Amino acid sequence: MANDEAREAGGSPGATRDESAVSSELRGLSLNTEPSVPALSQPPPSRPISSGVVSVDITAQFMAAAATLGPGELIKDPFFTLFESVGALEIMDPKMDSGCLPAEELEDDTYDFARPLLPEEVVGIIDQLLCLEHYSGGSAPSIVLGTDSCPRPPENNWAQDVALALDARLEFRDAFLHAIELAELRIQPDALQVPWKSMLAAMEGVKKTHKLGKNLPGAFSVKLQRRLASTMPPRPIVQPSFDEACERWLRFCKDGASVIDVLRYADPQSLLKFVLTFQAQKPQPLVFIRTLMQDLIFADNIMLGQMSIRQVMDDDLALLVLPASMLLDPTNDEVEAVQDPRFAVAQHMEEFRQRAFPAYFEVFRTLCQNRSRTRRMLCRAIQEWDKLQIDAEDIDQLVEHAVGGGRSRGGMTSEGPTAADALPLSSWAFLYKLQLMEWVTQLGFELEVYQVDELPGMYWYLSYLAKRRVQHVERIRSFTVRAIQEHQQPRAGRKASTLSTAEHTAYVRSLAFLRATLIDASASWELAEALSCFYSVLQRTGEMPIPDRPFGSEELRYELRMRPFAAGGPSELPPFDIFAAEVKQADRSVAEMLTYAEKAVGAAKKGFEALTKLDEREESFSAFCHDRWVARTKGMQKSAIFAGIAVATAQKAALDEGTQNRSRLTIEVPTPDKCYHEWWVVPKITIKPAAT
Known part of the structure; x- marks a missing residue:
């Protein structure tokens, strides 16, 4: 029984006898003449240990501080921004916080990124990416366009059509990067407009070949979205239609080509009117x-x-x-x-x-x-x-x-x-x-x-x-x-002059x-x-x-x-x-x-x-x-x-x-x-x- 109690106390019997002897010697050396307090039979419970986290109960301090405030009094913290405060209100709200998971849902994404893709699946992924990129540029457009249904002639080669579709999408990306690179030069407006016009032509090809793509919903998962640090709390993914995205990209290309004309300087007032009207x-x-x-x-x-x-x-x-x-x-x-x-x-x-x-x-x-x-x-x-x-x-x-x-x-x-x-x-x-x-x-x-x-x-x-x-x-x-x-x-001492x-x-x-x-x-x-x-x-x-x-x-x-x-x-x-x-x-x-x-x-x-x-x-x-x-x-x-x-x-x-x-x-x-x-x-x- 003694051995069991010693084990429950966390030590062996021999260790207990040694500790008792040391304790008696220390009590003899103590200057305190008061009677010693008898040793506890059980040691105090250990505090919970967490890696890098120390928990402190501040309920009493918080209530005391709140009691000093009058009704309706506001406290402004310059280091707690409006963005953070709104984000704090939205945390754990399923409608606004995509990181709020139901109990039965797994946190890890199950999509296999290493699996091979069909060409039409690649087309679908790129088109879905275009939709998501277009929405991130501002508020959602207010006009929803109807889908243009174009039947595919049976004699066309499907593989060739998919290859052309991929080529149009790659050409659009390449022209976009080229336009950004050339814009830093700010010379020769005609040359700077070429990639924007190429983007416009490529987007027309993307629009015509959209029907060849195959959607992969798992490629754009909310579980991946919540891991991004760009939003706090993470927002749900908005899924605009492809027609909306395509029309917005077309307008984006046209505006990009038009804005280059600002480099054609004529006079300051023309420059001012250009900015105003644009x-x-x-x-x-x-x-x-x-x-x-x-x-x-x-x-x-x-x-x-x-x-x-x-x-x-x-x-x-x-x-x-x-x-x-x-x-x-x-x-x-x-x-x-x-x-x-x-x-x-x-x-x-x-x-x-x-x-x-x-x-x-x-x-x-x-x-x-x-x-x-x-x-x-x-x-x-x-x-x-x-x-x-x-x-x-x-x-x-x-x-x-x-x-x-x-x-x-x-x-x-x-x-x-x-x-x-x-x-x-x-x-x-x-x-x-x-x-x-x-x-x-x-x-x-x-x-x-x-x-x-x-x-x-x-x-x-x-x-x-x-x-x-x-x-x-x-x-x-x-x-x-x-x-x-x-x-x-004419004036005194000077004849009239001409301009x-x-x-x-x-x-x-x-x-x-x-x-x-x-x-x-x-x-x-x-x-x-x-x-x-x-x-x-x-x-x-x-x-x-x-x-x-x-x-x-x-x-x-x-x-x-x-x-x-x-x-x-x-x-x-x-x-x-x-x-x-x-x-x-x-x-x-x-x-x-x-x-x-x-x-x-x-x-x-x-x-x-x-x-x-x-x-x-x-x-x-x-x-x-x-x-x-x-x-x-x-x-x-x-x-x-x-x-x-x-x-x-x-x-x-x-x-x-x-x-x-x-x-x-x-x-x-x-x-x-x-x-x-x-x-x-x-x-x-x-x-x-x-x-x-």
């Missing part, structure tokens, strides 16, 4: 294509693979505010004489470039993002351009002082008040700031940021910004025309661009004003009532909507009292407002029609994107025509502010994707039939 396509190009466009434009801080940012920005300044100006003459950098005015001009212009580079560079980068992120980034960019405008005013004064008695063309002269009033650099910055503010407002309509009852106010604000842009462009144009006249007029060919071309191009900008801004001003009046009429007559909001007010909502524009300066953000008075127009009757809207719509329609007739290079400045730009402009023209029909319908209904005429119209406000242009939400108006 990103505005519906559906928007995939992330890979948008990233490729960013890389083509400004990889390694080299614009389009061959130009400096200074060269592009100087071209922009020359086109907008400084045509044929000595301020942009590159020879100024070679002047070393401190007393020479050109030395000071070069120093001040370089200071301006260093200050403007980041903001100008960021405009192109921002426009390459998705639409929601573009609007958010543009809101932040407005503040930077406002600061740049203030700094540019100081540099304008320094440049004018440095020029002194000299003469600098393009709106900077030494005679009369024009020299101090031209301010070309700050005018350039202010024009861009106004354009950014318009884009933010217009993207708000496209992204459905505004409620239906907010449309009158936001369209009025858009018309306000467009009107400011018209006035500012007219001011720039007046200084440009005055510079030409002063150059050709050189280069100077004449610079002035002509600048005036042509300013004219196109005036037409565009005027048409936007008129159409936005017309829609604001029309929506205000519908609200005043009760056809489109304003919902009750007991926990808010119009002034607070105005402050919220105008928060992105508060950084633009007080002149670009009218007070709420003025805003409300201009939107409601209480001093005008309904008939007067409808008449004004009718005239404004007619002017907008003529303006957009004039834009569609402009030349690609010399008038519209839409080189290499003219077709897309014209299509969008025609969409604006159709919106103006549709708005005219809606106004005419309201006039026919003889609306007034009396209650007896309410609810005579059926009003449908479409979503932006159903409009002719996503920036112009025109309501569909029909007159209700009279009750019998």
